[in-house]
Amino acid sequence: MSAALADPPPALLPVAEHSIPARRVIFRQRDMHDVVPFICHGWAAAAVTLSDGSRQILSFLIPGDIVSSSLLFGPAAHCMVEAITEVHYRCFRREDLKSMLLTDPDLFDKISRLWIDGKLRAYDLAVDLGRRTADERIARLILGLKERLTSRGLAQGETMDFPLRQHHVADATGLTAVHVSKVLSEFRRRGLIEINDRCLTILKPVEFQRIATMR
Amino acid sequence: MSAALADPPPALLPVAEHSIPARRVIFRQRDMHDVVPFICHGWAAAAVTLSDGSRQILSFLIPGDIVSSSLLFGPAAHCMVEAITEVHYRCFRREDLKSMLLTDPDLFDKISRLWIDGKLRAYDLAVDLGRRTADERIARLILGLKERLTSRGLAQGETMDFPLRQHHVADATGLTAVHVSKVLSEFRRRGLIEINDRCLTILKPVEFQRIATMR
DNA sequence: CGCAGTTTTGATTTCTGTCAACGTCTGTGG
DNA sequence: CCACAGACGTTGACAGAAATCAAAACTGCG
Numbered sequence: 001m002s003a004a005l006a007d008p009p010p011a012l013l014p015v016a017e018h019s020i021p022a023r024r025v026i027f028r029q030r031d032m033h034d035v036v037p038f039i040c041h042g043w044a045a046a047a048v049t050l051s052d053g054s055r056q057i058l059s060f061l062i063p064g065d066i067v068s069s070s071l072l073f074g075p076a077a078h079c080m081v082e083a084i085t086e087v088h089y090r091c092f093r094r095e096d097l098k099s100m101l102l103t104d105p106d107l108f109d110k111i112s113r114l115w116i117d118g119k120l121r122a123y124d125l126a127v128d129l130g131r132r133t134a135d136e137r138i139a140r141l142i143l144g145l146k147e148r149l150t151s152r153g154l155a156q157g158e159t160m161d162f163p164l165r166q167h168h169v170a171d172a173t174g175l176t177a178v179h180v181s182k183v184l185s186e187f188r189r190r191g192l193i194e195i196n197d198r199c200l201t202i203l204k205p206v207e208f209q210r211i212a213t214m215r
Numbered sequence: 216m217s218a219a220l221a222d223p224p225p226a227l228l229p230v231a232e233h234s235i236p237a238r239r240v241i242f243r244q245r246d247m248h249d250v251v252p253f254i255c256h257g258w259a260a261a262a263v264t265l266s267d268g269s270r271q272i273l274s275f276l277i278p279g280d281i282v283s284s285s286l287l288f289g290p291a292a293h294c295m296v297e298a299i300t301e302v303h304y305r306c307f308r309r310e311d312l313k314s315m316l317l318t319d320p321d322l323f324d325k326i327s328r329l330w331i332d333g334k335l336r337a338y339d340l341a342v343d344l345g346r347r348t349a350d351e352r353i354a355r356l357i358l359g360l361k362e363r364l365t366s367r368g369l370a371q372g373e374t375m376d377f378p379l380r381q382h383h384v385a386d387a388t389g390l391t392a393v394h395v396s397k398v399l400s401e402f403r404r405r406g407l408i409e410i411n412d413r414c415l416t417i418l419k420p421v422e423f424q425r426i427a428t429m430r
Numbered sequence: 431c432g433c434a435g436t437t438t439t440g441a442t443t444t445c446t447g448t449c450a451a452c453g454t455c456t457g458t459g460g
Numbered sequence: 461c462c463a464c465a466g467a468c469g470t471t472g473a474c475a476g477a478a479a480t481c482a483a484a485a486c487t488g489c490g
Binding site for chain 2: 478
């Protein structure tokens with residue numbers, strides 16, 4: 001189960017709410033903020049862009065996620081965030097959160113959990129990118145998303161929303177969109193998964209899981 | 216400059232000091248601890264091992280590093296730590312650190328800095344593994360280590376201790392030891408670096424830097 | 431000395447990227 | 461309602477990067 005601040009502390013009032021259309025950048029790598037934004041609706045991606053234009057997506061953000069958890073501690077976001085679908089998010093003042101943090105040990109634990117989870121996911125990503133094949137990476141991405149969605153009550157059994165384009169999958173797995181297309185086609189051909197209408201269903205959970213955990 | 220707790224808070228006394236010989240595991244992925252260990256001498260590696268035996272090194276630990284920064288918040292280390300050289304480290308009680316954390320805002324900032332740095336390095340690693348070639352990854356690993364050593368006064372100009380075996384470099388960069396050997400040979404042949412006696416010197420800093428930042 | 435761990439080198443294979451062409455879908459404006 | 465443009469997805473031929481395999485030399489050490 002992944003930690004999330006699905007219910008922000010009731011004493012805390014958002015200072016702003018925003019709505020952003022799909023494919024729009026929410027904020028850039030060098031931006032500074034004194035607010036901490038939480039996603040309440042839609043999907044986004046946190047990414048880094050290299051000077052040759054290639055991108056690495058570090059994490060997909062779904063409802064309940066902090067947009068950039070380093071904003072909890074300082075004004076630097078450190079990565080670019082882009083809306084995938086239409087996104088609604090709410091901002092809280094960092095100063096408010098910080099002072100609550102020091103007085104409310106419960107909130108402190110919640111935030112620590114959030115941080116540790118984020119770091120573990122960053123490490124998992126590194127392991128995937130460093131040591132796994134294209135098939136494994138893609139299967140693991142899908143299963144990881146499904147697990148996170150499930151833990152927030154946002155999945156329906158083996159079916160889940162899947163608004164990602166193949167280039168998102170490519171940018172997240174360190175592959176090219178062309179290769180992602182080939183791997184997904186092969187998954188479909190083998191009857192492992194099905195993608196219709198921006199929804200993904202895992203048809204053979206056991207076999208699919210095996211691909212993700214080959215090593 | 217990378218954050219480090221080179222000088223632990225003076226009021227805090229280590230509850231234990233240890234010395235571990237080279238190549239010995241300091242602790243395992245599933246171990247639980249109520250102490251937070253800091254390296255005071257030697258190099259170690261934090262790694263994850265997959266079931267087929269392949270490993271991904273997530274970070275090299277040098278003097279001043281917390282052995283596993285997730286230990287600040289909970290008893291789970293989440294990865295294996297192995298000594299590369301002989302290592303000396305000191306342990307502090309998590310409970311002591313935690314209660315100081317809530318009273319001493321200065322320490323709080325220091326620790327936040329440490330966390331953010333750790334996470335940024337995890338993200339950098341993911342970007343390197345996902346989007347860069349073997350040459351770039353190896354050059355960046357070397358330069359990253361040099362920078363961290365320099366910021367702690369542990370490097371001598373363009374020369375630094377380099378106790379890593381080629382398999383360490385391979386495990387950290389997602390490559391094989393064979394390929395690392397070929398790339399390092401090529402670097403040497405081009406007169407970019409020199410490795411003698413477990414010491415590495417960057418002979419052409421500008422050119423070497425360029426390899427690391429090609430994209 | 432002998433042994434285990436390391437490094438080097440070359441031949442070959444596998445995986446993934448690149449390039450290019452084409453088909454589909456979606457939303458927009460006439 | 462249709463035409464069109466841009467984004468997206470698919471496919472095949474080919475190229476390139478790194479892995480794998482194998483053998484041999486080197487290193488440090490009990």
